[in-house]
Amino acid sequence: MSILSEQRARTVSATPSRSLRYLPASAFLLDLTIISACTVIAVLGRKEFGFFDNPADVSAAVAVAGPFIAAGWLLVLLLFGAYDKSVFGDGTDEFKRVTNSTLIAAALVGVGCYILKAELSRGFFVLVFGLALPLLLLGRGLLRRTLHSARRRGALRHRVLIAGSPSHVDEIAGVLQRESWLGYQVVGCLTPAHDVTEETRLGVPVLGNSDEATSVVLDSGADVVFFAGGALSSANQMRKVVWDLEHHDVQVVVAPSVTDISSERVRVRPVGGLPLIHIDPPAWSDASRWGKRTFDMVGSGGLILAFTPLFLIAALRIWVFDRGPIFFRQTRIGKDGQPFGCFKFRTMVVNAEAMVAKLQEELGQSALLFKMKDDPRITKPGRWLRRFSVDELPQLFNVFRGDMSLIGPRPQVAREVELYDNAMSRRLHVRPGMTGLWQVSGRNDLSPEEAIRLDLYYVDNWSMVQDLSILARTFGAVFSSRGAY
Template sequence: MTARASRALSYLPLSALIIDLGLIIGVGSLASLGRQRLGVFESSVRVADTLGIAGPLMMLGWLLAIAALGGYRDNVFGAGTDEYKRVVQASMIAAGLTGVGCYLAKFPLSRGFFLLAFVLGVPALVLGRLLLRRAIHSARRRGALLQRVLIAGSRSHVDEVASVLRREPWLGYHVIGALTPAWDLSEETKSGIPVLGNADEAGDIVHDSGADVIFFAGGALGSAGQMRKVVWDLEAHDVQVIVAPSVTDISSDRIRVRPVGGLPLMHIDPPTAIDASRWGKRLFDLVGSACLIVAFVPLYLVAMIQIKRFDGGPLLFRQVRVGRDGEEFFCLKFRTMVTNAEEVLAKLHAEQGYDGEGLFKMKDDPRITRPGTWLRRFSVDELPQLFNVFRGDMSLVGPRPPLPREVATYDLDAQRRLRVRPGMTGLWQVSGRSDLSWAEAIRLDLYYVDNWSMLQDLSILGKTFGAVFSSRGAY
């Protein structure tokens, strides 16, 4: 199956070309119709008189510009923003060349058609690439469109790279083996990846294994000269060469590569945790929480009525949580459990074998009330935390607010979570919520702390709606 999937990758550029062509033709038709119906930039020239010549040439030039900027190269599909940047830049170049060409040739191209074509076309092309990428990711999660991967390096570095590739199946990398230094005679790595040979024999092993990609991790080769020779040997094989430095969980915004004297140097900017505590994020939280509180007033009333009608108990559950810099606060939630929930908790701990690591959660928790089920399913129980955000105890986006007993078990790495305000939502929530392991949740929180940006906050807020309505990992 892997071989078939690998060959199918060669059709991705053609698929993208067909999608782009269809969208450009569709946008051209809409622009022509819109120019006639809307009367944009009225002129004496009839659109139909000029489109027979200018329309096909403009569309062909648009596609050629995308191709010239590498929009159909194999390595732009599936990940990163490079694909979108190339499409947008090519569209801008096509628009500029079309305008200048028509001006120099004194060709009476309809300005309304020109404007509508590119105003509608650029978003349409980006959307088309986005949908293609989602289809690719979906196929890869099902085991299709995979690339066979070899990882060269010391066994520990091989396992580190392999764990990242396995953690992100949408990348489509299927690890088939490892290449270790000549002095390492092991038959497999600690995680069970078979060692196929030595790193300095990469060319022969790539040919025999049919690998599509080879990663060079730390410890693969002894010198830059060896690396250069191995890359020369790989020229004769249809394989993609990727160097994987011993750096993980750092966003691309913090990385800059600058070649100096033929040596590519990677510059890593400091973590951005301090930026997440500045006035811009606080102002966003203040305004955002105030607007959401007003918007959710009807939902608050429905929730309070349901809770009160069920057992007459208190509406809110106040629990001590730990905030930024270790400061404790009362975290507010709608009560979703029976009034004697704490008494039942010790018994459940024993039954479930809870070891005290992380927040205790279980499916079909007997403590949850009938209204509490739907409150939790759609995260309505957490809406009172908007008042915590407004007050400054929490943020709209950030790591989950931990319990004091959790913080008592934190190691030095986990304590970095406390450098920012805890959030109502975060990377952990849009990546699986309660389905994530404790170690994975910590990793995502640390990534957020070290790589914070306002754009990332907006992205997480947008993804939160999908995670909430899908109810994935919510219990």
């Protein structure tokens, strides 16, 4: 029995989580608490904390204006969709709405005080909005992390029905299964009338035909239905299904046959009533521009200075162990297929390279992304260096020289690059990095296929915001040592 079939057997009698309806209310109460707390802190800050040269008691004025400010602030958040159910769980839309609403609320308070000639302390104004915006974003971030954690444990999930051809159903089901934090529990699928299969290749049970969508959705207790390729024969049929489902609180989602595309590259433009999905070109060319290069030079230079004592400790431990070379320099393939010398602290025995072919033969692995969890070539100090990724630190000099970047796909040796197919060769469009998306997503615990998928996603959807996010997540991945060997 497949994973999806086992999941369905355990949960087929379950109903969609009723707790989902309380998400907007939870966010509202969280925002109200933060705004109220920031108001109190701003009053105390204006009077007690010494933030200003002339302390003043503004509690009397705030007692009158405060409730109106808070109510108006929350109203702006509501009007700008900060509590729409669609924004919770993923994407940046939630944070954009909170930010824009807060800035607009601040502008309205400022303009209102000017027009009404209200004597509201400017110090209080700066403190309350300056404190509240980052705290509101932090609160939403913590709420999202809590939601993701609950969904990974099987709670707060939507029951999903997928309509489409078996291949399209499996494509979507595979993504929803992989990204469990999205909270979609696949309970079955609908296939075209001519299809007679009882179960897809991934094990998704076929509950009926696509033209029976309304009745099957209601019988299965699903609250979300995905329409994929091959689901319905015409736009009129799709419109009829949407009309039928609109009375039953069922969300309809149209899933195009496109995966691993970031939201920043997708735009939907209705033309003559026809929603057209525009996909911007891949962003790998942007990853080579001067902004990223400047970031790499400044970042690597600062890290080299900061880690100098650690360099000395690591070098001493390696030399004392076997009196062998401290550094290991290996030719790797960089941007556009150009070879370069990649520096690392030596973590293996001196003749490690000569042992690779024999180990591959014993394990039955190919050269592509070859890794061993208990590699006999690793020395005692090498295990410590690898556990905390200290062995990679000399690559900061490669970054400073321009051979590598702080963030990007890991550089590979020539024999691995020779095994690339057309898709994998896209990794060579950007400079290789010291850390990357697959390193912060599990490192060597991931399968080679998943590591490749994440590398290609990074290349096609590069952004500086994503680089900063990966860099921040790298510290957690290093200190947890998850997947490091």
